[in-house]
Amino acid sequence: MGTLQHIEHQISAINDLIKINNDRIAGYQKALSTGTDADLQTLFEKYIQQSQDAVRKLHEQIHTLGGLPSDGTTVAGKFYRTWMDVKSVFSGPDRYAILSDCERGEDVAKGAYRLALDDKELIWEDPALVKLLTGQFDDLKAAHDEVKALRDAK
16 A cells, blocks of 8 residues: 555544544434433533544544545434434433443444554554544543443443
């Protein structure tokens, strides 16, 4: 793989992570709109802010590489939020169901980061970028664990 192809591959991978974070923001905004308990509202707002910060930092990396950052979400994320809408019509704002949906979203986000970090073709040579992605991945793992613990608390 040539240098230009390598940079394009990195930009594409980072853009995928931007889309996943945008999915996460939209998912937590959707969860907030269900009229969740006050403790969950605070938590979801924290995770929205976390992903907004991640997106901002990922945008900076893409600009450094000379690319154009994505501003969209994934098709799968759009389908998932539609499913959440349909499901909430029938189940209402059930705390367990909301947290289960959020946990599934965190699983998808973690999977995207794991895939990017493990991609052997990317060969992340910039230690600052590796540190950024690893830190964001660690934040997602912690968020997942917190959401799962809240879900299982009942």
